[in-house]
Structure formats: C-alpha cells, structure tokens
Amino acid sequence: MSLRLYDTRSRTKRIFEPLVDGEVGIYVCGITPYSPSHIGHARQALAFDIIVRWLRYSGFKVNHITNFTDIDDKIIAIANEEEIDFLEVANRNIDDYFEVMSLMNVLPADAYPRVTETIPEIISMIDKLISNGNAYQSSDGVYFEIDSAPEKYGQLTGQTLEMVQEGAGGRVTETGSGKKNHRDFALWKSAKENEPSWDSPWGKGRPGWHIECSAMSLEYLGEKFDIHGGGSDLIFPHHEAEIFQSECCLNHEPVVQYWIHNGMINVDGEKMSKSLGNFWTIRDAISKVHPLELRYCLINAPYRQPVEFNDVMLEDSSNHYQRLISTYGQGLSLCDKGSWKNSDFLESANINFSNGMNDDFNTRVAIVEVQSVVKYLKEQIENDNIKEISASISWLSDFAGGILGLLPDDEIILKEIEKNNQAKSAVADLVNDLLNQRKIARDSKNWDRADQIRNELNEMGVIVEDSPSGPIWRLE
RNA sequence: GCAUGGGUGGCAGAGUAGCUAUGCAGCGGACUGCAAAUCCGCGGACCUGGGUGCAAAUCCCGGCCUGUGCUCCA
Numbered sequence: 001m002s003l004r005l006y007d008t009r010s011r012t013k014r015i016f017e018p019l020v021d022g023e024v025g026i027y028v029c030g031i032t033p034y035s036p037s038h039i040g041h042a043r044q045a046l047a048f049d050i051i052v053r054w055l056r057y058s059g060f061k062v063n064h065i066t067n068f069t070d071i072d073d074k075i076i077a078i079a080n081e082e083e084i085d086f087l088e089v090a091n092r093n094i095d096d097y098f099e100v101m102s103l104m105n106v107l108p109a110d111a112y113p114r115v116t117e118t119i120p121e122i123i124s125m126i127d128k129l130i131s132n133g134n135a136y137q138s139s140d141g142v143y144f145e146i147d148s149a150p151e152k153y154g155q156l157t158g159q160t161l162e163m164v165q166e167g168a169g170g171r172v173t174e175t176g177s178g179k180k181n182h183r184d185f186a187l188w189k190s191a192k193e194n195e196p197s198w199d200s201p202w203g204k205g206r207p208g209w210h211i212e213c214s215a216m217s218l219e220y221l222g223e224k225f226d227i228h229g230g231g232s233d234l235i236f237p238h239h240e241a242e243i244f245q246s247e248c249c250l251n252h253e254p255v256v257q258y259w260i261h262n263g264m265i266n267v268d269g270e271k272m273s274k275s276l277g278n279f280w281t282i283r284d285a286i287s288k289v290h291p292l293e294l295r296y297c298l299i300n301a302p303y304r305q306p307v308e309f310n311d312v313m314l315e316d317s318s319n320h321y322q323r324l325i326s327t328y329g330q331g332l333s334l335c336d337k338g339s340w341k342n343s344d345f346l347e348s349a350n351i352n353f354s355n356g357m358n359d360d361f362n363t364r365v366a367i368v369e370v371q372s373v374v375k376y377l378k379e380q381i382e383n384d385n386i387k388e389i390s391a392s393i394s395w396l397s398d399f400a401g402g403i404l405g406l407l408p409d410d411e412i413i414l415k416e417i418e419k420n421n422q423a424k425s426a427v428a429d430l431v432n433d434l435l436n437q438r439k440i441a442r443d444s445k446n447w448d449r450a451d452q453i454r455n456e457l458n459e460m461g462v463i464v465e466d467s468p469s470g471p472i473w474r475l476e
Numbered sequence: 477g478c479a480u481g482g483g484u485g486g487c488a489g490a491g492u493a494g495c496u497a498u499g500c501a502g503c504g505g506a507c508u509g510c511a512a513a514u515c516c517g518c519g520g521a522c523c524u525g526g527g528u529g530c531a532a533a534u535c536c537c538g539g540c541c542u543g544u545g546c547u548c549c550a
Contacts, residue, residue: 008480011480011481028550029550030550031550032548032549032550037550038550039550040549040550041550042550043550044550045550047550072548073548074548154479156480157479157480157545157546158478158479158480159478159479159480159545159546160478160479209548230550231549231550232480232481232544232545232550233544233545233548233549233550234549234550235480235544235545236479236545236546237545237546237547238549261550262550263481263543263544263550264543264544264549264550265550266543271543271544273549300488300489300499301488301489302489302490304481305481305482305489306481306482306543306544308487308488308489312487312488312500313487313488315500316487316488316499316500319499319500320499320500356490362490364488364489364490364498365490365491365497365498367498367499368489368490368497368498368499369498371498371499372498378514382514442509445509447509447510450509450510451509451510451511454511463512463513464511464512465511465512465513465514466507466508466510466511466512466513467507467508467513467514468507468508472513
C-alpha cells in the first residue's frame with residue numbers, strides 16, 4: 001500500500017510522489033517564542049515528528065526544516081516590559097522549547113532557521129517581488145499587492161476575493177496604513193521607536209510575518225519542495241501569503257507540492273485559549289504526568305482531528321502508557337530482542353500498523369495495533385514463550401518506539417527495573433516479616449489484624465496483592 | 477454571512493456498502509475472608525428526513541447541530 005496524505009490545497013488524500021525519487025523536503029512552520037511552549041505546540045511537533053519518522057522508515061531521505069519566528073510584536077513588547085534585549089526573550093523560550101520537546105522524544109529537525117539570521121535573503125526576495133511588479137513601497141513599509149496576482153487567491157481556503165470583500169462585516173474595510181488595499185499584506189515594516197531594526201533599501205525596519213517562511217524554505221529546500229506543514233490556524237492568512245510570495249517571486253507554481261495541517265486542541269470541549277483560563281503549557285502537563293504519557297495522549301487522535309484534552313484524557317493515556325512500558329520492560333528483562341518477521345501474529349500486526357500509517361498517518365489505528373501486541377506479549381510472558389517474547393519486544397521497539405516514539409531507551413527502562421529491584425530488596429526483610437505476621441493472622445482467620453498489616457504496608461508504599469500462590473508485593 | 481472540517485455506544489475514537497474495531501467506564505462470572513490484580517464473558521452506537529442498492533454508519537439530496545478560519549495564534 002502506498003502512502004497517501006491529505007493535501008489542504010486539493011482537499012483530498014493524494015498518493016505521495018516526491019519531486020526527487022527517494023527524497024523528501026519538508027518545511028514546518030514553527031513557533032513564535034514569546035512565551036513557554038503550550039500543548040498546542042507539542043501536538044504540532046509530535047504530529048510532524050511522527051510524519052518524519054514514518055517517511056524515514058518508509059525509505060525516504062528526509063530533510064526536515066522547522067523555523068523560529070524570533071522577532072515579532074509580542075516578543076518586542078515583552079522585551080520592552082522587562083527592559084531586556086528581544087533576543088533574550090526569544091532565546092529563553094527557544095531553550096524551553098528544545099528542552100520539553102526532547103523530554104517528549106521529539107527528534108530534532110535537520111535545521112532550525114531563524115528570521116533574524118535570514119534578513120539578507122528576505123530583503124532580496126522582497127526586492128525581487130518589487131521588480132516583478134507584485135509589491136510596492138509605501139509610507140510605512142513594503143506591501144504585497146494582491147491585485148497583482150488575483151488568480152492565486154484562496155487556494156487553501158476556497159475563498160475568493162469577492163467573498164472576503166462581502167463577508168468580512170466591515171472589519172477589514174479600512175486599510176489603516178500605507179496599504180493600497182486592505183487585503184495587501186506587509187513584507188517589510190518600517191521601524192518604529194524602540195524597535196529592533198535592520199537596514200534595507202526601504203530604510204530601517206523588520207520583515208513582515210509571512211515573508212520569512214518563503215525565504216527560509218527557499219534557502220533550505222529550494223525553488224520547489226515536497227511538503228509544507230503547520231497548524232490549521234495558519235492556513236489563512238499565513239500560508240496563503242506564502243503562496244503569493246513564493247510563486248510570484250520564483251515565477252512558477254506550485255512551489256509546494258503538498259500542504260498538510262494539524263488540528264487544534266480543545267480543552268473540556270472548548271478551544272484552548274488564555275482568556276478562557278483553560279490554557280496548558282507543556283510544563284503544566286508534564287508536572288502531572290510523564291512526558292511520554294503526554295506524548296501518548298496527544299497522538300491518540302489522528303493529526304488532523306481536533307484533540308480533546310483534559311485530566312481524564314491524560315489519566316487514560318497514562319494508564320495505557322504504563323501498561324505498554326511495564327509489559328515491554330518485563331519482556332526486556334527476560335530476553336534479548338530477536339526478529340519479529342517470522343511470527344504470523346506480529347507480521348499481521350505490522351501490516352495493520354503500516355496500512356494505518358500509510359493512510360494519512362493514522363496514529364490511532366497504529367496505537368490500536370500496539371495495544372494488541374502488548375496484549376499478545378503478556379500472553380507470551382505468561383506462557384514462557386521466549387521466542388515470541390523476544391520477537392514481540394523487537395516489534396514494539398520498532399513500532400511503538402521507533403515510529404511512535406513512545407519508548408525510552410532500553411537502558412533507561414532496565415535501569416528503572418534495576419532501581420526498583422534494589423529498592424525492593426532494601427525493604428524485603430521488613431516486608432517479608434510483616435507478611436509472615438499477616439499469614440499467621442490469616443491462618444487463624446484474624447482478618448482485622450491481617451488487614452491492619454496490609455494497611456501498614458500500604459502506608460509504607462508497599463502494595464500487597466494475594467494470588468493463588470501466596471501474596472505478591474510491589475512498590476508504588 | 478462566506479469558507480472549510482465534523483456529527484458513531486457513558487467517554488475517547490477507528491471504520492467509504494455486506495463479516496466483533498479497539499481502549500477506558502459499566503454489568504456478570506472465575507479467583508478471593510475482604511480488597512487488589514489478572515483472566516473469561518455481556519450489553520450498548522452509527523444526528524434527522526428522503527433517495528439509490530439485494531444490501532448503507534459507509535453513496536446522493538435536503539434539514540438540524542457543531543468545530544475551525546475570515547484579526548496575532550501550533
């Protein structure tokens with residue numbers, strides 16, 4: 001089954017055919033680092049992390065570029081408020097981004113270009129747009145003139161120029177600036193007081209929001225590239241603007257072969273937003289659960305769907321994750337990884353998993369397959385079937401680990417188990433002594449005393465479970 | 477208003493025509509002094525009105541509801 005992905009421009013799932021055989025160039029719009037990253041950023045990063053992992057697994061050589069918009073109104077405002085340099089604000093939030101992404105097992109992109117390091121390329125692109133007759137200089141900057149390429153309007157949103165004119169309810173009728181037309185958008189903003197700025201043929205200023213991505217994708221991926229991604233909230237105006245800029249500058253279309261967009265996050269049925277008070281940063285979430293539990297939660301729905309996020313969902317994911325990790329760890333401590341290719345069960349799990357991923361990266365279908373292999377592994381552990389245990393952990397390592405990114409390194413898992421065993425042996429004598437007392441109490445049907453001992457153990461963090469072959473205990 | 481997605485059991489969420497999705501929760505059972513864990517089993521859904529088909533959650537038409545975008549936003 002070949003890979004199909006949903007392309008926003010054609011509004012259908014299309015079979016993926018790269019421009020260059022065996023290679024993929026993918027550009028993903030990254031964050032504006034004006035505050036610590038929130039779970040919407042996490043969802044986006046995770047979606048594209050898995051997309052890139054799957055493309056690589058499928059044999060493509062992938063060049064993955066994600067940018068940082070490290071100059072912007074909000075960054076400047078915060079810097080002025082704190083009386084520090086704007087780059088300090090950007091850098092501290094970029095550091096935060098890298099840190100939390102790494103905790104969630106997000107593989108780094110191949111490059112992270114920044115606006116402030118791309119100024120010459122941006123200027124030359126604007127220059128080209130002016131000489132092509134697509135942009136004009138005015139009193140407060142340089143603007144792209146939509147009327148110079150009206151046929152390009154609405155390729156992603158399906159809207160036409162007329163629709164926007166009629167439908168916007170008067171909100172956008174005034175230009176309020178040096179624009180010729182309210183639909184035009186800024187390529188270069190002339191510097192105001194107390195603003196960082198760069199020299200340009202049009203005076204001191206800074207780039208408009210959209211031009212950076214056109215310039216950076218051109219620089220890193222060339223005049224045509226395969227995939228452009230980002231959050232669905234960027235479709236308009238940001239990605240529409242990119243189409244105008246890139247295609248008019250380069251004189252060909254399409255520059256981007258496939259546009260893909262991830263869905264937003266809802267919290268308790270409402271859009272997550274600061275004003276509603278239902279806002280989660282990534283650090284909020286990972287103070288409650290393990291970062292990989294958060295990862296599990298955010299990839300549990302296909303990337304295009306809005307995802308429901310709340311405490312219940314987090315807890316649910318946490319249970320699933322614990323089940324995966326503990327079963328995998330058990331298997332890992334029993335034997336080495338072997339090959340899963342000779343196991344009928346695992347081979348069919350492979351087919352289901354791959355079909356799901358090839359159908360527009362359906363991680364939900366993939367996770368169902370992981371769950372079924374976890375169940376299978378438990379059975380094999382029960383039956384002491386070393387060959388299948390070995391094959392199953394290998395399968396999980398490849399798919400749950402390698403593709404979905406849900407497993408920490410084996411050494412970490414084994415070290416955890418080892419640590420837990422040490423902690424257990426440190427209290428073993430004490431626990432066994434109490435369990436003996438409990439046994440005596442139970443033998444004489446002194447249930448009150450037996451339960452009292454079990455409660456004491458609970459308070460020590462020891463969980464006791466009676467099994468047919470005697471009590472089993474573990475640490476919380 | 478315009479555009480673009482979506483409406484599946486208590487919850488999350490697959491499924492583009494015929495065969496149990498799955499997980500959590502619930503119920504019943506096994507095992508238990510009890511509890512927990514585990515295992516087995518069960519029930520329960522396809523927004524609505526038409527249409528096409530031997531057969532529709534799945535295709536077509538209408539209606540209703542809803543998310544998102546139209547302003548900075550992953």
